[in-house]
Amino acid sequence: GNSVTQMEGPVTLSEEAFLTINCTYTATGYPSLFWYVQYPGEGLQLLLKATKADDKGSNKGFEATYRKETTSFHLEKGSVQVSDSAVYFCALSVRAGNNRKLIWGLGTSLAVNP
Amino acid sequence: DTGVSQDPRHKITKRGQNVTFRCDPISEHNRLYWYRQTLGQGPEFLTYFQNEAQLEKSRLLSDRFSAERPKGSFSTLEIQRTEQGDSAMYLCASSRMGEGAEAFFGQGTRLTVV
Numbered sequence: 001g002n003s004v005t006q007m008e009g010p011v012t013l014s015e016e017a018f019l020t021i022n023c024t025y026t027a028t029g030y031p032s033l034f035w036y037v038q039y040p041g042e043g044l045q046l047l048l049k050a051t052k053a054d055d056k057g058s059n060k061g062f063e064a065t066y067r068k069e070t071t072s073f074h075l076e077k078g079s080v081q082v083s084d085s086a087v088y089f090c091a092l093s094v095r096a097g098n099n100r101k102l103i104w105g106l107g108t109s110l111a112v113n114p
Numbered sequence: 115d116t117g118v119s120q121d122p123r124h125k126i127t128k129r130g131q132n133v134t135f136r137c138d139p140i141s142e143h144n145r146l147y148w149y150r151q152t153l154g155q156g157p158e159f160l161t162y163f164q165n166e167a168q169l170e171k172s173r174l175l176s177d178r179f180s181a182e183r184p185k186g187s188f189s190t191l192e193i194q195r196t197e198q199g200d201s202a203m204y205l206c207a208s209s210r211m212g213e214g215a216e217a218f219f220g221q222g223t224r225l226t227v228v
Contacts, residue, residue: 032214044219051214089156093214101147102217104156
């Protein structure tokens with residue numbers, strides 16, 4: 001079946017630290033991969049995406065590379081800020097017949113301290 | 115376009131009452147999704163529309179839940195005879211057709227069943 005596994009949180013970092021949030025997936029076919037972010041009290045927003053192997057998605061200093069050989073899409077940022085404190089969700093989109101839906105990880109909470 | 119909007123933002127209801135939520139997707143988006151999210155969890159897929167056709171329903175969606183999307187525009191999600199276990203954030207998202215199409219989320223409707 002299709003599934004997404006994220007590292008468990010919470011992750012607590014100091015400002016300017018390096019961030020990695022691991023995400024691995026299982027999927028039939030060729031999924032598209034996404035990272036969504038949910039800031040406190042807000043809805044889900046797309047952070048970045050990659051639609052094929054070796055693609056790198058990037059936004060707001062965050063990056064993730066679609067690694068088919070390791071079935072991974074790890075999220076990284078070189079220097080986190082307090083404003084990055086949020087819950088991060090890894091997701092994949094896979095076609096099932098005529099349908100395409102998102103399969104979600106459980107989310108990883110990030111707290112960045114000044 | 116102001117994005118995906120959901121109404122109401124919050125709903126408190128007594129157990130056994132019926133509730134209805136509305137979602138207005140981004141106007142040119144064919145696909146519309148309903149998810150449920152509880153604290154500390156990722157979104158759980160409930161149902162999916164392509165235009166006016168409801169193409170998939172999760173097994174999570176008991177017969178107390180029904181969703182419609184008349185004319186392929188706005189959608190409603192009704193919960194009959196609410197139970198305390200229905201308390202959650204109900205999220206609506208919409209997207210275009212196509213590979214890797216981004217899903218845009220509304221702010222959600224938080225339901226509390228007392």
